[in-house]
Amino acid sequence: MKAYEIRQFGVDELVLADRDVPKPDTDEVLVRLYAASINYRDLMVVKGTYNPRMKFPTVPFSDGAGEVIEVGEGVTEWKPGDRVMPIVAQHWYDGSLTEAIRRTSLGSGPHWDGTLREYATFGAASLVRIPDHLSYEEAATLPCAAITAWHALVEAGRLKAGETVLTLGTGGVSVFAVQLAKMSGAKVISTSSSSDKIAKLRELGADEAINYRDVPEWDKAVMELTGGTGVDHVIEVGGAGTLPRSVRAVRFGGHIGMIGALSGAGSFDPVAVFMKNVRVSGIYIGSKRIFEEMNRAVEENKMRPVIDRVFPFAEARDALKYMESGSHFGKIVVRISE
Ligand SMILES: NC(=O)c1ccc[n+]([C@@H]2O[C@H](COP(=O)([O-])OP(=O)(O)OC[C@H]3O[C@@H](n4cnc5c(N)ncnc54)[C@H](OP(=O)(O)O)[C@@H]3O)[C@@H](O)[C@H]2O)c1
Structure with missing residues (x-):
């Protein structure tokens, strides 16, 4: 599978690498990611201004949406074909944020590789369902912003x-x-x-x-x-x-x-x-409980995110430069696959 990796800081330094498709553990889910969206934080992460001591290689971006492909033996809440979004702080289910929870944020280091890749495994409890009226590209804009x-x-x-x-x-x-x-x-x-x-x-x-x-x-x-x-x-x-x-x-x-x-x-x-x-x-993003409460309102109101531009996977670097230009209105999305 293809995955973008930060091996050194800089938008032009992002490397499109080959990796093995990961296998889900007992309590994990393998997701095929169809879309990812950019937040200002991702630009800072890639440029090295978010955490100059971040370890490499790291897959950037915290937001994505995709389809469940395979579930671990212990997973009962998801099945292949389900449409899901990972929560950004993967261990923040409810209650107060802690430093340990914040460290589980996607796209912030090799242990918490982000969403700019074709496949990823996530803990079954760290996913939420995509509202039915939203496309993968629209859903990919929700998890952070x-x-x-x-x-x-x-x-x-x-x-x-x-x-x-x-x-x-x-x-x-x-x-x-x-x-x-x-x-x-x-x-x-x-x-x-x-x-x-x-x-x-x-x-x-x-x-x-x-x-x-x-x-x-x-x-x-x-x-x-x-x-x-x-x-x-x-x-x-x-x-x-x-x-x-x-x-x-x-x-x-x-x-x-x-x-x-x-x-x-x-x-x-x-x-x-x-x-x-x-x-x-x-305010630091939000927990899974906050995400699910918002999704109920999004679904009830058939709210559609505002997407300024969708970039193909091969042009992820251009998408970051576009964000840097500040000319966008709303969200910038990278289409990982059709
Ligand atoms: N705390 C959290 O959990 C969290 C989560 C998400 C984002 N953030 C932070 O929130 C900020 C916004 O993130 P984002 O992803 O929405 O960024 P973004 O999409 O890159 O926002 C860029 C836009 O912000 C506006 N802007 C820039 N400088 C401004 C200024 N001095 N005064 C007023 N507006 C200004 C401009 O809009 P106009 O062109 O219309 O002027 C610009 O196009 C960032 O600092 C980001 O790190 C924090």
Whole structure:
């Protein structure tokens, strides 16, 4: 079988290698992967900025979808032909995250090879069923970005219909946040650097959109749009460079889901957080239980992920470069096989 391997850091250094098809252990399942999707983390992993001490060779990417081919003797919950997605943190079934659980995240080292390969074995308990209305390519977008958005909004944020959600930019997490927030009956204010992407945000249901290039003081615009109150929830993917404005744009007692660090360095004054009683939650993807709860909502609402572009398996490096360009809206997928 074919598998991409990181043998040294750099997108152009990714090697398309031959490996044996793995055999499932007693409690494992052999999955033929049809599609994988890219998260910003995967780009960092491949470039060596996520964990510069990562061991080689490692198969990158944490998200994928495929079909069960064979099950180990002790597996009763899956059978050949079932459509499945692996959970990213393979041992996070429910409850609190721990360091030991976080270390089981796919695509983070040789012990936890990722999804950019034709076949993989996973623990039977580390898979979830794909909602029937989704293709493999659509399903491959869910395991990291969608759950992260759901975790921030619904699990940690306890989002209620009628509340207002602020999303930053139009990457994978933020576009899912727009869709999931609208699905939950919320009002959405989004930001983007591009007027084309703002048009797409509106098509997707965003009630208001602000171009943060044209309006660098976008927090003030958010306050005006909310009648001086601020939003109930912020999907914070920018990190230090956007956090001060996010704190200004959230209401007293509102919630900030701390997810990413796209904006690089910056300084942050914590005073406004406690003076406004803001609740800040650190969000790391989500457990299997959170994934399955989200899938029920996705299935009930027949929600379809937004895929910007699908790259053939042979062009996985180009897919990573495309993500690096930042021109995508939503998710980038690699089709592993038909
Ligand atoms: N904590 C977790 O579990 C978790 C899970 C997934 C992702 N993340 C993190 O969340 C972040 C987003 O991930 P992703 O996969 O959605 O990334 P992505 O798809 O690469 O998002 C890229 C988009 O983000 C927007 N952006 C970039 N810099 C920005 C800034 N300074 N202010 C506002 N928007 C900005 C741009 O949108 P426009 O072109 O529209 O401006 C850009 O196209 C990353 O830092 C990632 O590591 C964390």
